[in-house]
Amino acid sequence: MTSGNRDRNGLMRHVESLAAAMMPTPLVPLADERLDLYAKLEFSNFSGSAKDRSALWILRQAILREQVTRKSVLVESSSGNFAIALASLCASLGLEFVPVIDSNVNRSTENFLRALSSRVERVHDIDDTGGFLKSRLRRVQDLRAELPDSYWPNQYANTDGADAHYRFTASELCDALDRITHVFVGVGTAGTIAGLSRRLKKTDPRVRVIAVDVEGSVIFGGTPGRRRIPGIGSSIIPPLLQHALIDETLLVSEYASIVGCIQLWQRHGIFAGGSSGSVYAAVQRYFAGYRGPRPRVVFLCADRGNAYADTVFNPQWVAETYPERIDDVLISSTASV
Ligand SMILES: Cc1ncc(COP(=O)(O)O)c(C=O)c1O
CATH class of the missing domain: 3.40.50.1100 (Rossmann fold)
Structure with missing residues (x-):
């Protein structure tokens, strides 16, 4: 065996051992009057996020x-x-x-x-x-x-990134729940939504996949603008988006995302990052006034709140950054894309 092959085999064994150490993330039921609501805590991954x-x-x-x-x-x-x-x-x-x-x-x-x-x-x-x-x-x-x-891994176009969520995140959801009616996913590179939507719809084509984006992002044709919350949103249309099976898109303001973060924390004890607040705000808005049979709704908490202590969870930063204080939590929504 050449030293090059030995090196490659050694690297491969090492990365496989890291893959074997990757555990399923918790899926926690949240108390909600109208919904069977579940949060998948992707911040429980080893370095703290869905990534x-x-x-x-x-x-x-x-x-x-x-x-x-x-x-x-x-x-x-x-x-x-x-x-x-x-x-x-x-x-x-x-x-x-x-x-x-x-x-x-x-x-x-x-x-x-x-x-x-x-x-x-x-x-x-x-x-x-x-x-x-x-x-x-x-x-x-x-x-x-x-x-x-x-x-260059090129996370915006690399289909292996989407495949990870197909194989792992979505498979864990399918193993844990026999039926999901709605899944809400924040979009940045679109890797998560591409993998999740394909795997969930393969298991049950009836599941509704709702993409959540933030004001200022251009992913779903929004007007470009300044964004301060990292992770969710993008200033390009990511190539991975074409692999996603999306039924609806919701655009949330940054201020609404912050309110969502605080509510998620105060109501459910989940201290999560900006995009989790965006997605929670989208779930609340989507089902506002809903009175039908209980849907089973899943959303992802992509990262933890700690890194947002100086921003999202700092009232002074919020007051200085959003002096206009937008009242409408959800600024717009579109039908299927
Ligand atoms: C906190 C957070 N939420 C959501 C996303 C969006 O996920 P994706 O890039 O798979 O669309 C990211 C991506 O970096 C993120 O960091």
Whole structure:
């Protein structure tokens, strides 16, 4: 056996052991007058978010295909959680990783990345849609040109990321519940919704998949604008969206997301991040005034609230950031896309 093969087999064994350690996340029933409501706590994954699923599977598949070797330098744009997941995995596997982040990234996230990666690139230029993604992606391309043996997972287009949610997140839901009537999913790269929707609809085509996006994001044709909550929303239409089977989309304001976070915390004791608040707000709005038979509704809590202590959970930041205080919790909704 050549040393190259030995290296690859060693890396493969190591990443497989990490995959074997990935446990199903809890699915908790929440008290609700009208709904059988369940929250899937994706923040229970090993580095604290749903992105552990996609990062691990993307990396495993890239090692399997020999796109990633011991010499590789991984380069990726992330609003935080994907970078944290990849940084943790790369540190464990002894691989170099250069995360490309932006000024919206939580301070604790940036500190974590700087502790694990010797080089972190931070962009400051707001792009023509009011976000940072295009600037981050430009920086990724510069780094790829600069670094020999670079590998770009490209989480916005990599179908292995969606496959992770098909194989793991959605399979866990199908094993846990015999029928789901509605699933609400926040969208960023669309990897989660692509994998979940395909697997859930394969099991039961009647399930309604509701995509949740935030004001200022362009994913579903919204007007581009400044966004401050990382994770959910995007300043591009992610290529993975074409793989998602979506019945309806709901657009939530950032302020509504914050209210959703506080309600989720105070009513149910779930201390979750901004996108979980967006999705919880969307569930509440969707079923406002509903009086029919109890639907069985699932939503995902993609990350924990800790990283949002200085923003979403800081009343002073909220008052300064949203002085206009938008009253309508949900600003618009569209029918099937
Ligand atoms: C907190 C949070 N919520 C939601 C999402 C959206 O998930 P996806 O990128 O799979 O669409 C992300 C993605 O980074 C996230 O970090």
